[in-house]
Amino acid sequence: xxxxxQLSTTLTASIEKAARAAGMTVLTAxxxxxxxxxxxxxxxxxxxxxxxxxxxLTLELSxxxxxxxxxxxxxxxxxxQEAAKRLRNPRPDCYVTLAGLPVSFGKFAWPFHSSxxxxxxxxxxxxxxxxxxxxxxxxxxxxxxxxxxxAEIVPAAEQPYAETFIYNAIRKTLDQGxxxxxxxxxxQPVPVTTRYYSRWKxxxxxxxxxxxxxxxxxxxxxxxLSGVLGGNEPVWVADPRDAQYLNTDTGTMMKLSAALxxxxxxxxxxxxxxxxxxxxxxxxxxEYEAGMAAALDATKPTFNEExxxxxxxx
Numbered sequence: 396x397x398x399x400x401q402l403s404t405t406l407t408a409s410i411e412k413a414a415r416a417a418g419m420t421v422l423t424a425x426x427x428x429x430x431x432x433x434x435x436x437x438x439x440x441x442x443x444x445x446x447x448x449x450x451x452l453t454l455e456l457s458x459x460x461x462x463x464x465x466x467x468x469x470x471x472x473x474x475x476q477e478a479a480k481r482l483r484n485p486r487p488d489c490y491v492t493l494a495g496l497p498v499s500f501g502k503f504a505w506p507f508h509s510s511x512x513x514x515x516x517x518x519x520x521x522x523x524x525x526x527x528x529x530x531x532x533x534x535x536x537x538x539x540x541x542x543x544x545x546a547e548i549v550p551a552a553e554q555p556y557a558e559t560f561i562y563n564a565i566r567k568t569l570d571q572g573x574x575x576x577x578x579x580x581x582x583q584p585v586p587v588t589t590r591y592y593s594r595w596k597x598x599x600x601x602x603x604x605x606x607x608x609x610x611x612x613x614x615x616x617x618x619x620l621s622g623v624l625g626g627n628e629p630v631w632v633a634d635p636r637d638a639q640y641l642n643t644d645t646g647t648m649m650k651l652s653a654a655l656x657x658x659x660x661x662x663x664x665x666x667x668x669x670x671x672x673x674x675x676x677x678x679x680x681x682e683y684e685a686g687m688a689a690a691l692d693a694t695k696p697t698f699n700e701e702x703x704x705x706x707x708x709x
Contacts, residue, residue, distance in 0.1 A: 404436065404458065405461075406436050406456065406458065406459070406460060406461070407421075407424045407436065407438075409461075409462065409463055410424070410436075410438055410454070410456075411424075413462075413471060413472065413475055414438075414440050414475060416472070416475075417472070417475035417476045417478070417479045418442065418476075418479045419440045419441060419442055419452070419475065419478070419479050419482070420440065420441055420442070420443060420444055420446075421438055421439075421440055422439045422440060422441050422444070422446065422451065423437075423438065423439045424436065424437070424438050425437045426458070427455060429455075429457075429504060429505070429506060429508060430504045430508045430518075430519075430520060431508045431509075431511070433457065433508070434457075434458040435455050435456060435457055435458055435505070435506070436455070436456050436457075436458045436460075437453070437454075437455050438453070438454040438455070438456075439451050439452070439453055439454075440452045440454060440475075440478070441482065442479065442482050442483070446482075449486065449487075449488070450482055450487060451482070452478050452481075452482060452487070454554060454555070455503075455504075455505040455506070455554060456505070456506065456553055456554065456555075457506050457553065460506075460551070460553055462551075462553075462555075466550055467550055467551060467556075470550055470555065470556055471555050471556075474555035474556075474558075475555070477634070477635060477636070480631050480634070480668075481631055481634065481636075483629075483631065483669070484620065484625065484628075484630045484631055485620070485621065485624065485625030485626055485628040485630065486499070486526070486620060486624050486625055488500055488501055489526055489619075489620050489624060490562065490566065490616075490620075490636075490637075491612070491615050491616045491619055491620065492566045492569050492570055492690065493566070493570050493602060493604070493608070493612055493640075493641075494569060494570045494686075494689075494690035494693065495615060495683070495686035495687050495689065495690040496525065496569060496576075496687060496690045496691065497525070497526045497527065497619035497620070497623070497624065497687070498523050498524060498525055498526055498566075498569070499523070499524045499526050500521060500522070500523055500562055500565070501521065501522055501524065502520075502521055502522040503519060503520070503521035503522075503554070503558075503561075504519065504520050504521070505519060505553065505554040505558075506519070506551075506552050506553045506554060507519050507541060507546075507552040507553075507557065510540065515542070515543050516540040516541060516542055516543065517540070517541045517543075517546055517552055518538055518539065518540045518541070519538075519539050519541075519557070519561060520536070520537065520538055520539075520582065521536075521537055521539070521561075522534055522535070522536050522537065523535050523537060523565055523569070523574075523576075524576075525576050525691070526619070526624055527687065528623050528624055532578045533576040533577060533578065533691070534576060534577070534578075535574050535575065535576050535577065535580070535583050536580065536581070536582045536583065537565060537574070537582060537583055537584075537585050538582040538583065538584050538585065539561050539564060539565065539584075539585040539586075539587055540584060540585070540586055540587065541557070541587045542586075542587070542588050542589070544588075544589055545587055545588055545589050545591075545592065548589070548592055559599075559635075559636045559639060560587065560591065560599050560639070561585075561587065562636065563591075563599070563601050563636065563639055563640040564585055564587045564591060564601070565585050566601075566640055567591075567601050567602060567640075568585050569690075569694060570602070572693045572694050574694060575694045575695060575696065576691065576694055598639075599639050600642055601639065601640050601641075601642060602640065602641060602642055603642050604641045604642060604643065606647070606651060608641075609641050609643060609647065609648065609651050610651045610654065610655055612637070612641060613632055613648065613651055613652055613655060613661075613670075614655055614660055614661070614676060614679075615683065615686075616630065616632065616637070617630060617632065617655075617660075617661055617670050617671065617672050617676060618672055618676050618677070618679065618680075618683050619683070621670070621671045621672045622671075622672030622676060622677050625671075627671050627672055628671060629662075629664045629665070629669035629670055629671045630669060630670065630671070631668060631669055632648055632649065632652045632661075632667075632668065632669060632670045633645040633648050633649050633652075633667075633668040633669075634648075649667045649668065652667060652670050653667055655670075656670070658675075659673055659675045660672075660673055660675055660676040661673060661676065
């Protein structure tokens with residue numbers, strides 16, 4: 396095993412074993428500190444010992460976290476298995492929104508910490524950045540807050556158990572125009588409440604979509620993440636993270652990807668789980684650029700023009 400480690404704990408050994416089972420290697424394991432200074436264990440995982448930095452997973456856990464419990468181990472196992480598939484993407488940190496924005500997620504300070512403002516919530520800080528292939532400076536520092544009631548649904552306030560729904564809540568917030576991508580600014584709130592969870596179905600619910608909208612999303616994803624940002628390398632179209640965001644399942648995502656391939660827009664690989672862009676899809680560049688511009692415009696604050704002119708009823 397090729398691992399530079401300054402941290403040798405029971406957790407380190409557990410992560411090494413779990414990563415190996417998922418087909419990954421622990422590249423580094425070091426001591427860290429959370430947002431409020433609590434000790435953490437910081438790991439970098441890759442598919443191989445020589446993985447490039449942009450093709451690695453950063454995993455940060457509370458230093459005494461024990462996931463080898465019946466209620467925690469299955470979800471950790473699934474998280475690492477999915478992460479291994481996502482690391483095959485040319486840009487594993489990148490996603491798209493339904494509204495049309497290609498974005499990356501980074502600089503998250505896990506695990507959750509209690510709100511320092513006195514609110515009865517748990518918070519994690521991170522950053523979402525526009526990825527337009529032109530070095531855009533637009534980004535948003537986010538403060539995603541989880542209510543105490545919502546926290547009761549989550550097995551643990553740790554990265555593997557929350558990353559998916561936090562990323563999807565951020566995407567949903569962008570879709571609703573409630574977060575602005577700026578050159579600089581303060582942290583913007585992303586509230587995560589029980590409205591994103593169906594207790595009856597025992598599943599997260601973000602956006603009801605039709606098959607047509609899901610096909611548009613898949614084409615959008617492959618255009619940006621494969622064709623524009625990924626050197627036309629295949630991307631994982633059967634990602635459960637996207638399926639949760641779209642309120643569907645991975646089987647449907649693969650079926651719709653096959654339909655897009657039949658239309659000549661995608662090249663499928665690995666049994667239909669991955670896809671790359673065709674020249675026909677890349678020819679839609681003007682449409683996707685316009686969609687991105689419209690989605691960006693929708694995130695900008697609007698003002699009541701009569702109030703701007705001083706005409707109010709007050």
